[in-house]
Amino acid sequence: MKRPLIRDPWVQAALPPLLVGIVVLSLWEAACRGFAIPEYLFPAPSVIAASLVQNGPDLLRALWSTMRVTLIAFALSTVLGTLVAFLFVQSRFIERGFFPYAVMLQVTPVVAVAPLIIILVRDTQVALVICATIIAIFPMISNTTVGLRSVDPGLANLMRVYRASRMQTLLRLRIPSALGYFFAGLRISSGLALIGAVVAEFVAGTGGRSAGLAYEILQAGFQLDIPRMFAALSLITAAGILLFLAMSGLSRLALGSWGDPERV
Amino acid sequence: MMAALAHTAYPRAAQAEAASPAPERVMTTRPAANAAPAIEILSAEKVFADGTRGLAPVDLTVREGEFLSLIGPSGCGKSTLLSLVANLNEPSDGRLLWWRGGFDGVGAEGRRMSVVFQDATLMPWLRIASNVRLPLDLAGVRRAESAPRVQAALEGVGLGEKGRSYPRQLSGGMRMRAAIARGLVTEPNLLLMDEPFGALDEFTRNKLDADLVDLWWRRSLTVLFVTHSIYEAVFLSTRIVVMAARPGRIFAELTIDEPHPRGDAFRRSPCFAEYCQRLSALLTEASLASDPATTEAGA
Ligand SMILES: Nc1ncnc2c1ncn2[C@@H]1O[C@H](COP(=O)(O)OP(=O)(O)O)[C@@H](O)[C@H]1O
Ligand SMILES: [Mg+2]
Numbered sequence: 001m002k003r004p005l006i007r008d009p010w011v012q013a014a015l016p017p018l019l020v021g022i023v024v025l026s027l028w029e030a031a032c033r034g035f036a037i038p039e040y041l042f043p044a045p046s047v048i049a050a051s052l053v054q055n056g057p058d059l060l061r062a063l064w065s066t067m068r069v070t071l072i073a074f075a076l077s078t079v080l081g082t083l084v085a086f087l088f089v090q091s092r093f094i095e096r097g098f099f100p101y102a103v104m105l106q107v108t109p110v111v112a113v114a115p116l117i118i119i120l121v122r123d124t125q126v127a128l129v130i131c132a133t134i135i136a137i138f139p140m141i142s143n144t145t146v147g148l149r150s151v152d153p154g155l156a157n158l159m160r161v162y163r164a165s166r167m168q169t170l171l172r173l174r175i176p177s178a179l180g181y182f183f184a185g186l187r188i189s190s191g192l193a194l195i196g197a198v199v200a201e202f203v204a205g206t207g208g209r210s211a212g213l214a215y216e217i218l219q220a221g222f223q224l225d226i227p228r229m230f231a232a233l234s235l236i237t238a239a240g241i242l243l244f245l246a247m248s249g250l251s252r253l254a255l256g257s258w259g260d261p262e263r264v
Numbered sequence: 265m266m267a268a269l270a271h272t273a274y275p276r277a278a279q280a281e282a283a284s285p286a287p288e289r290v291m292t293t294r295p296a297a298n299a300a301p302a303i304e305i306l307s308a309e310k311v312f313a314d315g316t317r318g319l320a321p322v323d324l325t326v327r328e329g330e331f332l333s334l335i336g337p338s339g340c341g342k343s344t345l346l347s348l349v350a351n352l353n354e355p356s357d358g359r360l361l362w363w364r365g366g367f368d369g370v371g372a373e374g375r376r377m378s379v380v381f382q383d384a385t386l387m388p389w390l391r392i393a394s395n396v397r398l399p400l401d402l403a404g405v406r407r408a409e410s411a412p413r414v415q416a417a418l419e420g421v422g423l424g425e426k427g428r429s430y431p432r433q434l435s436g437g438m439r440m441r442a443a444i445a446r447g448l449v450t451e452p453n454l455l456l457m458d459e460p461f462g463a464l465d466e467f468t469r470n471k472l473d474a475d476l477v478d479l480w481w482r483r484s485l486t487v488l489f490v491t492h493s494i495y496e497a498v499f500l501s502t503r504i505v506v507m508a509a510r511p512g513r514i515f516a517e518l519t520i521d522e523p524h525p526r527g528d529a530f531r532r533s534p535c536f537a538e539y540c541q542r543l544s545a546l547l548t549e550a551s552l553a554s555d556p557a558t559t560e561a562g563a
């Protein structure tokens with residue numbers, strides 16, 4: 001690689017947002033100092049960073065707790081959602097029968113259901129996972145179903161001309177056709193799993209059952225430790241960004257050779 | 265002038281002729297009229313679910329070694345007819361015979377069929393070689409056996425170097441060649457093609473036409489070819505069936521009694537122009553007969 005660093009595609013992709021970030025943080029820092037805004041109203045980035053370091057162990061433990069719920073819910077959504085999608089495409093009857101209920105799951109706000117689940121389910125962690133899964137599973141179901149149905153009719157005819165079995169058609173045509181939609185589903189679902197986990201933690205935290213970063217935010221709020229609140233918030237954001245990047249990378253790895261259908 | 269045309273309204277007669285052994289392929293101008301039938305369409309009719317009469321009862325025999333083209337105004341049922349022959353669709357009434365038998369016999373030695381559609385219909389996630397290998401994979405042919413056949417098929421269409429490319433890296437003409445290679449890799453006896461070169465520019469189309477007619481000649485293929493190009497039909501075919509629409513039906517047929525192999529010389533010859541004029545006149549008649557207002561009187 002002899003080309004200058006500035007031409008590197010990675011640098012070109014990362015440089016603009018990095019610059020914007022640095023400028024915004026600097027302005028923020030300068031404004032907080034210049035106008036002498038008290039840190040219990042709106043802390044400067046440096047104060048938040050200090051709080052992050054100071055409360056490091058607690059926050060990391062909370063982050064791990066939130067991430068564990070998120071990842072388990074995400075995995076469950078992926079597996080169950082894909083299974084349900086395969087069921088849906090097997091028969092229109094099954095799809096017609098169950099799809100309204102999948103929509104019902106989707107449109108009911110988790111915040112509204114979470115208290116009920118947290119009361120019903122003894123184990124807080126299990127309750128959190130259930131809440132997060134409820135919100136994260138829908139894009140997996142709908143995207144994978146659409147994907148499995150998105151078969152090019154010409155290719156479907158081709159498979160029939162060559163007398164492909166049902167299994168051959170599934171493996172060689174339906175699943176590859178669905179992959180693009182599947183990965184788009186993964187990206188949405190991973191973000192929703194995190195949102196679901198945090199929302200459920202808030203509800204559980206309000207009920208006095210401690211868990212995760214949301215609980216940290218609640219506690220910091222009670223104690224008016226605003227820098228710590230911001231520190232916890234920044235960790236949630238970082239976790240979300242990481243998940244998104246991981247899913248994008250995964251989809252690029254898997255689809256890389258033939259690219260997004262839109263990009264062709 | 266019309267009276268002099270060597271066409272007849274297609275006779276809806278029964279297809280009763282004595283079974284005859286397939287004759288040896290010699291350098292004749294066209295397959296013998298008594299060649300064994302590959303496809304027999306017997307009063308096949310297609311009414312779609314919405315009541316559209318895609319095809320009025322159609323009788324047509326495609327004989328072994330023929331290069332038979334279907335031409336007609338759009339919506340006259342060419343694709344519908346082809347899909348019946350490909351068994352992608354069932355006739356509402358009447359029936360079809362493949363090599364004098366049911367569709368179950370298709371695929372056996374000497375009765376292999378391939379279809380090439382208007383689009384290349386390649387799988388975008390497979391390399392060209394894997395796309396071409398698909399029919400062999402589906403039939404359970406082992407890699408060791410299929411690999412050389414795939415390479416030979418690719419070389420046959422001038423894509424020997426492109427096996428490792430993805431479809432999107434190829435031009436439209438190359439993709440169509442790949443689709444043809446996939447159609448040929450199973451060494452079919454009957455090739456069904458639905459406007460395969462319709463989306464290509466004229467230059468590429470002429471080149472592919474020349475290759476196709478050469479291949480048909482060398483391999484003793486039987487081809488059923490749908491086109492909307494008069495020149496293409498005349499250049500390629502041993503026989504052309506003109507169809508009319510509403511309802512889809514056979515309107516006339518024209519035999520192109522010219523020797524093979526044909527090349528550019530034929531394209532430039534006066535008789536080529538004459539055939540084109542005849543066919544053009546027939547098509548005009550077919551279009552008029554397809555007008556909803558005149559259908560009753562014309563048919
Ligand atoms: N699945 C279908 N349902 C209803 N009508 C159809 C269907 N397929 C084709 N048709 C109609 O049948 C007629 C013949 O269609 P087609 O065989 O595609 O014509 P061509 O290939 O000659 O242009 C058209 O009028 C078309 O609209
Ligand atoms: Mg058509």
